[in-house]
Amino acid sequence: MERNGILERLFKLSERNTTPKQEILAGLTTFMTVSYMVIVNPIIMSDAGIPREAALAATIYAIVFSTLLMALWANFPIVTGPGMGLNAFFTYSVVLGQGLSWQTALGAVFISGVLFFVLTVTGIRGKIIDAIPNVLKSSIAVGIGLFVAFIGLKNAGLVVANESTFVGLGNVMDKGPLLAIFGLILAAVLMAKNVKGALIISIFATTILAMIVGVQAVPHSVKDVFSATPPSVGETFFQMDLKGAVAYGIFSVVFSFTIVELFDTLATLIGLSKKANLVDKNGKIPGLNRALAADSIGTMASAIFGSTALNTYIENATGIAEGGRTGLKALTVAILFIFTLFFAPLIQFIPSVATAPALIIIGSLMLSDIRNVNFDDFTEVVPAFLTIVMMPLTYSIAEGLAFGFISYTAIKLFTGRHREIHWMMYVITIAFFINFYMSSH
Numbered sequence: 231m232e233r234n235g236i237l238e239r240l241f242k243l244s245e246r247n248t249t250p251k252q253e254i255l256a257g258l259t260t261f262m263t264v265s266y267m268v269i270v271n272p273i274i275m276s277d278a279g280i281p282r283e284a285a286l287a288a289t290i291y292a293i294v295f296s297t298l299l300m301a302l303w304a305n306f307p308i309v310t311g312p313g314m315g316l317n318a319f320f321t322y323s324v325v326l327g328q329g330l331s332w333q334t335a336l337g338a339v340f341i342s343g344v345l346f347f348v349l350t351v352t353g354i355r356g357k358i359i360d361a362i363p364n365v366l367k368s369s370i371a372v373g374i375g376l377f378v379a380f381i382g383l384k385n386a387g388l389v390v391a392n393e394s395t396f397v398g399l400g401n402v403m404d405k406g407p408l409l410a411i412f413g414l415i416l417a418a419v420l421m422a423k424n425v426k427g428a429l430i431i432s433i434f435a436t437t438i439l440a441m442i443v444g445v446q447a448v449p450h451s452v453k454d455v456f457s458a459t460p461p462s463v464g465e466t467f468f469q470m471d472l473k474g475a476v477a478y479g480i481f482s483v484v485f486s487f488t489i490v491e492l493f494d495t496l497a498t499l500i501g502l503s504k505k506a507n508l509v510d511k512n513g514k515i516p517g518l519n520r521a522l523a524a525d526s527i528g529t530m531a532s533a534i535f536g537s538t539a540l541n542t543y544i545e546n547a548t549g550i551a552e553g554g555r556t557g558l559k560a561l562t563v564a565i566l567f568i569f570t571l572f573f574a575p576l577i578q579f580i581p582s583v584a585t586a587p588a589l590i591i592i593g594s595l596m597l598s599d600i601r602n603v604n605f606d607d608f609t610e611v612v613p614a615f616l617t618i619v620m621m622p623l624t625y626s627i628a629e630g631l632a633f634g635f636i637s638y639t640a641i642k643l644f645t646g647r648h649r650e651i652h653w654m655m656y657v658i659t660i661a662f663f664i665n666f667y668m669s670s671h
Contacts, residue, residue, distance in 0.1 A: 246555040
């Protein structure tokens with residue numbers, strides 16, 4: 231196709247100094263590194279009671295819909311989809327932790343998407359980002375990383391309940407933990423060697439080994455792994471309970487979804503855009519607001535399909551490193567994800583010990599932001615520590631946020647450094663106090 235053809239008009243290939251071949255290869259690379267989400271996310275969401283096949287279909291439809299928005303509307307080389315950390319928060323904090331139905335939790339996800347969209351189009355998003363100190367922004371990412379890793383260790387059987395100490399070490403000589411350790415080491419080695427698709431390779435290798443040692447059943451026919459009929463989202467489509475979400479008064483839940491979306495999406499989009507040389511001469515990223523709006527619309531769609539709030543996948547960096555600069559890269563990934571629908575039966579043969587290593591690896595990768603904490607300033611160390619440690623210990627991202635925000639405001643205020651506190655921090659702190667009070671009555 232000529233450079234002045236439809237691809238050139240849609241994606242401005244020559245303007246961004248790229249070619250269709252370069253974009254498609256970048257898309258293939260990104261797909262390989264992010265495809266593990268099709269396996270991991272449905273398993274986590276099914277723990278909340280969502281039928282696994284419907285959770286799988288919802289995951290894929292959410293990724294395809296939001297990524298197509300990024301490709302065709304925002305022209306960004308970005309793949310978005312249900313996010314790690316947010317899916318754990320949905321299942322283990324909101325549904326299992328607070329006892330809400332998954333339908334009510336989906337209602338909270340939808341509301342957070344609407345709120346994120348309003349904050350983006352009105353420009354309030356920028357004011358909120360500016361109001362929250364950098365130490366808390368960094369701590370949130372680290373805390374979510376520990377939370378995700380903790381869930382991975384639990385699913386692996388490496389961390390178990392203990393009546394005396396709350397948690398303890400599992401029997402590492404059992405087949406399950408040994409398989410998880412194998413998968414963890416394999417994934418780490420492959421990633422250290424920059425092997426494309428390291429996590430998905432680890433998942434499948436551990437699954438095959440689990441079948442060999444008798445931990446997992448073996449598929450007996452092609453129908454066990456491939457279906458000509460894609461799975462349906464009929465059991466989850468438009469099942470979100472908005473009235474229930476509002477009636478429950480889940481401020482902390484909606485706030486947590488929204489804040490994580492704001493920080494994670496904005497920070498990742500900016501970082502990836504710079505890596506892709508999409509920053510103009512004034513230091514601004516053309517189309518960034520459209521990309522953020524696409525992400526918020528995608529979150530609303532994800533809730534409608536039956537999945538959690540969206541993240542911008544950091545794995546996009548692999549495709550950008552391969553030369554991806556436009557929405558054609560994202561379009562390529564979206565098309566590839568559509569084909570994964572036909573392999574829906576395969577997911578029932580993948581045990582949690584095979585996906586646990588991916589959670590642990592992802593959690594470890596999120597620890598890098600700890601370098602941004604000023605350990606010489608005690609007024610920042612304590613809020614950072616509480617934000618990070620309370621997420622895994624309370625099994626809730628929301629509680630970690632609450633302790634971080636409240637402690638930051640209180641310590642700065644009582645040490646005479648109130649000028650460092652943005653007025654919006656007082657509002658957020660008071661809101662968390664009110665939420666604590668309402669939750670205890």
